[in-house]
Amino acid sequence: DAGVIQSPRHEVTEMGQEVTLRCKPISGHNSLFWYRQTMMRGLELLIYFNNNVPIDDSGMPEDRFSAKMPNASFSTLKIQPSEPRDSAVYFCAVLKPWGNEKLFFGSGTQLSVL
Amino acid sequence: DQQVKQNSPSLSVQEGRISILNCDYTNSMFDYFLWYKKYPAEGPTFLISISSIKDKNEDGRFTVFLNKSAKHLSLHIVPSQPGDSAVYFCAAVRNSGNTPLVFGKGTRLSVIA
Numbered sequence: 001d002a003g004v005i006q007s008p009r010h011e012v013t014e015m016g017q018e019v020t021l022r023c024k025p026i027s028g029h030n031s032l033f034w035y036r037q038t039m040m041r042g043l044e045l046l047i048y049f050n051n052n053v054p055i056d057d058s059g060m061p062e063d064r065f066s067a068k069m070p071n072a073s074f075s076t077l078k079i080q081p082s083e084p085r086d087s088a089v090y091f092c093a094v095l096k097p098w099g100n101e102k103l104f105f106g107s108g109t110q111l112s113v114l
Numbered sequence: 115d116q117q118v119k120q121n122s123p124s125l126s127v128q129e130g131r132i133s134i135l136n137c138d139y140t141n142s143m144f145d146y147f148l149w150y151k152k153y154p155a156e157g158p159t160f161l162i163s164i165s166s167i168k169d170k171n172e173d174g175r176f177t178v179f180l181n182k183s184a185k186h187l188s189l190h191i192v193p194s195q196p197g198d199s200a201v202y203f204c205a206a207v208r209n210s211g212n213t214p215l216v217f218g219k220g221t222r223l224s225v226i227a
Contacts, residue, residue, distance in 0.1 A: 004157075033214055042120075042219030043158070043203055056214070091157055102148060102207065103215055105157030 004106035006092050012112045018080040021109045023092030027073055031095035033103065034067055034077050038088045046090075049075065061086075082113045117141045118206050120218035129227045133191040137204030137218055140185065144206035148215065149178060149189050152201045161202070162189070165209070194225045 005024040013019055025032060033048040047057040049069045057067070064083070069075040079086055093105040119138045127133045139147075145166040150158035164171040164178045164187065171178050177190045191198055201222050205215040 035217075043217035045214050045216070048214050093157075100148075100163045101160035102146075102163070102205075103150075103158075103160070105159070107155070107157050110155075 003104050004092055004094055006090075006106035006109050008109060009107065010110045010112075012114065013082055014114050015083055016081045017113075018078065019082045019086075019111060019113075021077040021079075021090050021092075021111070023075045023077075023106060024073055025075075025092070025094045025106075029072070029094035029096070032069060032075050033093045033095070034075070035091040035093060035105075036088045037091065037108070043091070046077070079111075082111075084113045087112050115140075116218070117144075118204055118216050118218040120202075120204050120221050122221050123219070124222040124224070126224045126226060127194045129196055129225055130193045133189075133194045133198065133223055133225065135189040135191075135202050135204075135221050135223065137187045137189075138185055139187075139206050141206070141216075142185070143208050144216075146207050146209040147178070147180060147187050148205045148207075149176075150203040150205060150217075152203065152220070158203055191223075194223075196225050196227050199223055199225045 003026050007022045031050050034046040035043050037043050046059045047067045052069045067077045089108045091108045093103045148163040149161040151161045152158040162176050162178050164180050180187045201220045203220045204218040207215045
């Protein structure tokens with residue numbers, strides 16, 4: 001859906017390389033979330049921002065992971081260096097507090113680290 | 115420590131029959147519960163929700179039941195259709211602020227024609 005645009009849709013890289021995932025939410029959302037989906041752990045929260053400020057990054061697996069939100073319409077999740085166990089689908093989502101839906105997700109980035 | 119648990123990784127149901135997906139939670143502070151549906155290569159999309167002040171919410175073929183004393187909720191789909199085949203995630207949240215949803219691991223539903 002055009003509400004949250006993630007890029008790239010697919011990323012294949014080699015172990016040790018830097019990976020940057022991007023998220024462009026439509027304006028008007030104050031909170032942005034990064035989730036990771038794996039078979040073993042399901043959908044797990046990595047980090048979330050309120051008004052562009054990181055609030056809780058306790059879900060970030062290691063120091064190799066970092067996230068930024070320089071403005072309300074752009075966020076990045078960076079993995080450096082990447083490892084095969086980072087292979088997963090990474091989702092960006094925005095909060096919709098005015099409805100029942102709560103979270104609106106992007107289509108995700110399928111990351112494969114070889 | 116999983117606060118939201120979906121103990122069945124997969125479920126197969128015949129078309130036309132009822133599908134029942136279960137979810138348990140441990141945090142008594144949760145007061146709003148949601149189900150999301152996910153097709154391959156797409157992000158999860160909202161399906162139905164229920165507030166803790168209710169024990170049932172119905173939307174067409176989809177009904178969510180909440181048993182607060184047991185900390186258990188379930189999603190009923192009747193009749194099930196092949197297009198319902200997807201991964202279903204249960205989620206819970208404290209509804210009082212911009213706090214993150216906590217998701218279960220998901221249940222893959224296959225509706226067989």
